Every structure is written in C-alpha cells, then in structure tokens.
Amino acid sequence: MDGTGVWTDLLDPTEAEIAEHAPKGLRPEALAELLRPADRDGNVRPTLQGHGAYVFGVLLAPVAVPAEDRVFYQEIDLVATRDTLLTVRKTPGREPPFDLTNVKAVVAAREQPRPGAIAYHLFDEVAEDYLNLLDDLDDEIDELEAGVDQQPSSSTHKRLSELRHDLLHVRRRLAPTRDAARGVVDGRTDIDANRLLRREVFPREVEAQFARVYEKLLRATESLEFARDLLAAVRDYHQTRIANDQNDVVRRLTAIASLLLFPTFIVGVYGQNFRHMPELDWKLGYGFSWLIIVAGTIVQMAFFKKRGWL
Numbered sequence: 001m002d003g004t005g006v007w008t009d010l011l012d013p014t015e016a017e018i019a020e021h022a023p024k025g026l027r028p029e030a031l032a033e034l035l036r037p038a039d040r041d042g043n044v045r046p047t048l049q050g051h052g053a054y055v056f057g058v059l060l061a062p063v064a065v066p067a068e069d070r071v072f073y074q075e076i077d078l079v080a081t082r083d084t085l086l087t088v089r090k091t092p093g094r095e096p097p098f099d100l101t102n103v104k105a106v107v108a109a110r111e112q113p114r115p116g117a118i119a120y121h122l123f124d125e126v127a128e129d130y131l132n133l134l135d136d137l138d139d140e141i142d143e144l145e146a147g148v149d150q151q152p153s154s155s156t157h158k159r160l161s162e163l164r165h166d167l168l169h170v171r172r173r174l175a176p177t178r179d180a181a182r183g184v185v186d187g188r189t190d191i192d193a194n195r196l197l198r199r200e201v202f203p204r205e206v207e208a209q210f211a212r213v214y215e216k217l218l219r220a221t222e223s224l225e226f227a228r229d230l231l232a233a234v235r236d237y238h239q240t241r242i243a244n245d246q247n248d249v250v251r252r253l254t255a256i257a258s259l260l261l262f263p264t265f266i267v268g269v270y271g272q273n274f275r276h277m278p279e280l281d282w283k284l285g286y287g288f289s290w291l292i293i294v295a296g297t298i299v300q301m302a303f304f305k306k307r308g309w310l
Contacts, residue, residue: 007085038090048180055080060173061098074098085115116206127216134223178217184210255304263293
C-alpha cells in the first residue's frame with residue numbers, strides 16, 4: 001500500500017490477500033477475475049468498465065526480457081472506487097514482474113492522490129512501454145532489412161515469422177487498451193451515470209490526462225501499422241529474392257542439361273550401328289564426331305554465358 005492509504009498493489013496475491021483488500025460490494029464475477037491465475041494463452045482482453053460502485057479494469061503490460069530477446073505480457077487487474085485503488089499484478093510462471101517503481105514514485109510525490117489519477121499514471125506507464133517496444137521492433141525490422149541479402153534464406157524466414165508474431169501480439173493487446181483509454185476520455189467509464197456527482201473516479205482533470213494517454217496509444221498504433229508495412233515490404237523483397245534465386249538455378253540446370261544433351265545426341269546417332277551409315281567407314285569419322293561435339297558445346301557455352309545462364 002502507498003503512503004496515502006489510497007492505493008494497494010498486490011503481486012501474485014493469495015486468495016486471503018485479495019479478500020482482505022478487495023472493496024466491499026465487489027461482484028462475484030469481478031472477484032473471480034481477480035482470483036484467476038495469470039493467463040498463458042492470450043485470451044485476456046484489456047478493458048475498463050464501470051460497475052455501479054467501482055470501476056474494474058484489466059491491463060496487459062509489455063515486459064521485455066533483454067537477456068533472452070523476448071517480450072511477455074503481464075496482466076494487471078485494477079478495481080477503483082471513489083476513495084481506493086486496488087491493483088493485482090499476475091506474473092506468468094517465473095517471469096520478472098512489471099516494474100511500477102516510476103508510477104509509485106510519481107504517486108508518492110503528489111499530495112492526496114486520487115484513485116483516478118493513480119490509474120492514469122498506470123495507463124501512462126503502460127502506454128510508454130508500448131511505444132518503447134514498438135521502437136525496438138522497428139530497429140529489429142531495419143536490421144533485418146539491411147541484412148536480408150547477406151543472411152541465409154532460412155534464417156531470414158525464421159526472423160520474419162518471429163517479428164510477424166510479435167507485431168500480432170502487440171496489435172491484439174494495444175487496440176483494446178486504446179479503446180479503454182478512449183472510454184475515459186469520452187466520459188463513458190465511471191461509477192455513476194449522474195455526471196453532477198463530483199467525487200467520481202475520473203473527474204474532468206483526470207479525463208484530460210487520459211486524453212494524453214490516448215494520444216500516446218494512437219502514436220503506438222501508427223508505429224505498429226508502419227512496422228507491419230515495413231515488415232511486409234521486407235517479406236515481399238525476400239520472397240522476390242527467393243524466386244529470382246530459384247529462376248537462376250533453373251536456368252543453370254537448363255544450360256547444363258543442354259550442354260549434356262548435344263554430345264549425347266551425337267553419340268547416340270553414331271552409336272546406332274546401322275549397316276548403311278557412310279560415316280562409319282570414313283577414316284575421319286571419329287575425329288569429325290568429336291569436332292562436332294566440341295564445337296557445338298563451345299557455341300552453346302558462349303550463348304548461355306552471354307545470356308547470363310552460366
């Protein structure tokens with residue numbers, strides 16, 4: 001719990017801890033969501049909705065693991081009332097937890113922080129992490145593009161597949177996070193339908209702050225679309241390169257087959273041993289056949305070399 005007693009943050013809590021800190025009047029569905037283990041299959045969708053006396057939300061925060069060059073998403077459930085905010089961080093497996101040090105430092109520096117303002121700082125931290133993640137993915141795509149002609153085709157294909165899946169995972173989580181922030185900006189997410197009540201979770205000043213979060217998430221969405229377009233361009237270039245390489249191989253094989261076919265034809269003709277075959281009784285017949293083979297092969301090689309097939 002922070003120093004003001006407004007915010008309680010739980011990391012992989014037990015059922016008893018959740019029961020102790022959960023606000024009164026929490027619906028069974030919301031309580032079950034808090035108790036549910038960390039999702040491993042990507043079925044959780046970020047959301048933020050008002051439910052009578054409280055606002056319930058789910059965030060998926062990207063957490064980078066630089067040592068292993070990967071990213072996972074940590075679920076953060078939140079329950080906000082007029083006076084308190086409960087956050088539950090769920091860490092899948094033995095992954096490192098989402099770092100809330102910056103958020104806690106900002107909240108600690110404020111006088112009498114309200115639940116809605118704390119939720120804003122949490123959303124803002126997640127939005128910044130999405131922007132940083134997409135910047136890193138852009139750099140990786142640029143690096144892949146620069147080395148696509150030098151790297152083996154199998155290595156490039158594998159990296160393309162990995163980056164495509166990374167962008168897909170970001171897209172599935174970023175869009176609903178943006179929609180959740182938009183709901184606060186539009187005044188559609190709160191605990192009271194009566195907008196005259198001023199002790200709501202997201203007052204006007206907090207809605208304005210969420211507008212900045214929404215703009216960051218829009219920028220992240222634009223970066224995501226740019227990254228997808230860039231990756232598609234790299235993939236198309238890679239496929240074109242593979243097709244060109246295959247065409248080169250086919251041309252070389254065709255040229256080699258043609259070079260072998262001509263001598264085979266000559267040898268086959270004079271190897272039929274027909275009785276009436278004048279060349280067989282000619283003293284120069286053997287040398288003449290070799291002359292035809294060598295001359296024909298040289299002409300073909302010159303032709304294929306000029307066409308770039310050899």
